[in-house]
Amino acid sequence: MPNRKRSMFCSKRNALLKQRKRELRSQETPEAREAHHASQRSRDLHSLFEESAEIRQAHLAAQLSCDQRSLLDEPVEARQAHLAFMRIRNQRSLLEELAETRQTRLTALDAPIMCNGTRMIIKELYSQILQATILNGPAAG
Structure with a gap:
């Protein structure tokens, strides 16, 4: 039973986190969204060059x-x-x-x-x- 309760708790918590993310995204301006995507792309490119x-x-x-x-x-x-x-x-x-x-x-x-x-x-x-x-x-x- 404890695993089932933990699973239900985790799924509720994940649902709340997803809802919070959606709310934050809806409040975000297009400029801030574009800046976030640009920083994500630069992080991805930077990780490509991190090989030794x-x-x-x-x-x-x-x-x-x-x-x-x-x-x-x-x-x-x-x-x-x-x-x-x-x-x-x-x-x-x-x-x-x-x-x-x-x-x-x-x-x-x-x-x-x-x-x-x-x-x-x-x-x-x-x-x-x-x-x-x-x-x-x-x-x-």
Whole structure:
């Protein structure tokens, strides 16, 4: 029985807290709301750059070795297409400088299949190699 009472108390408390938050949000001015969202975005960006130098060095070494291996294994007849990605949807998993406009070489893809408007989730982004899941279009999968 004590767990049931505690659960009821917690759910009532959570409901009161949510109601209080709603009241505070309704009293907030649009300028204050925008300032709050801006500070939240800056905190998110700051957390992206908090990695230690050792982790960055290890990540860079892994990128270089993966790029070198894949370039050696790349068939000569592989089709190369240069595509500019104006927006990368998965920005939280990438550093800010990688999330900006980037031109990347994609190999073994049919260029007409990959066109403007193709959406993809970036899994890994190296200097020469891009691993992604294509969400729409003829090359989805």
